[in-house]
Amino acid sequence: MRRERVEDLYDEYGARVLAFARRRTDPATAEEITVDVFVVAWRRTADVPDVEPLLWLYGVARRLLANAHRAQRRREALLTALKGIRPPATHDVREPGPLLEALAALGKADREVLMLSAWEDLDARQIAAVLGRSEPAVHQRLHRARQRLRAQLERRTPHHCAAAPKEATARD
Structure with a gap:
């Protein structure tokens, strides 16, 4: 019954709602608004x-x-505020x-836990919440992932072993 009711409303009034929205905004936003009206x-x-x-x-x-x-005004204000800020230097991924x-070279699970720790700056408790794991399990995964990363680094740069990540930091 609900489906029929909304389909009937759309069939009868969809074009008029779209025209109403188009008179007030750009075509793409008008289409989004029309869809949202019927949602x-x-x-x-x-x-x-x-x-x-x-x-x-x-x-x-x-x-x-x-x-x-x-929302558009907020985006524009943010862009204006960000114009003077220089983006941080990034590593050339090429x-x-x-x-x-x-x-x-690591497995997906190892990469994920290391990236959450190092790149997202999450501690073990936070990583546990993200992954749906216990905190002790995350500590163990981090320890093992760091060992595997260190081994991979040593294979690639045997003379730079000091560049390998240290064991658990104070955050863990």
């Missing part, structure tokens, strides 16, 4: 009045358009170097 109608079918449902649909579209405009090569 709201799906979720709140009981709230859609039987008499003049188009007015209710316009009201939903109006609120969604206001939200979209506010030339991965021994560390990234060693990391790539």
Whole structure:
């Protein structure tokens, strides 16, 4: 019944809601707003009045358009604020170097736990929450992954063994 109701609403009023949105924003956003209007109608079918449902649909579209405009203003303000900030230097991924090569040689689980620790700067408790594991299990995975990474690094750079990651840090 709900599906039929929303399909009927879309068949009867979809083009009018789209035209309403297009008169207020760009075509791509208007299409997104129109889809979202009917998603709201799906979720709140009981709230859609039987008499003049188009007015209710316009009201939903109006609120969604206001939200979209506010989000656009926030994005523009952020871009303006970020213009003067220089992005951090990044490693050239076309030339991965021994560390990234060693990391790539590891299994997916080892890479994941190491990247969460080193790149995302998460401690063992946080990694456990992300992975859905216990904290002791994460400590063990980190220890083993670091050992395997060290072995991979030693194969690639035997004279730079000191570059291998140390055992568990204070964060772990």
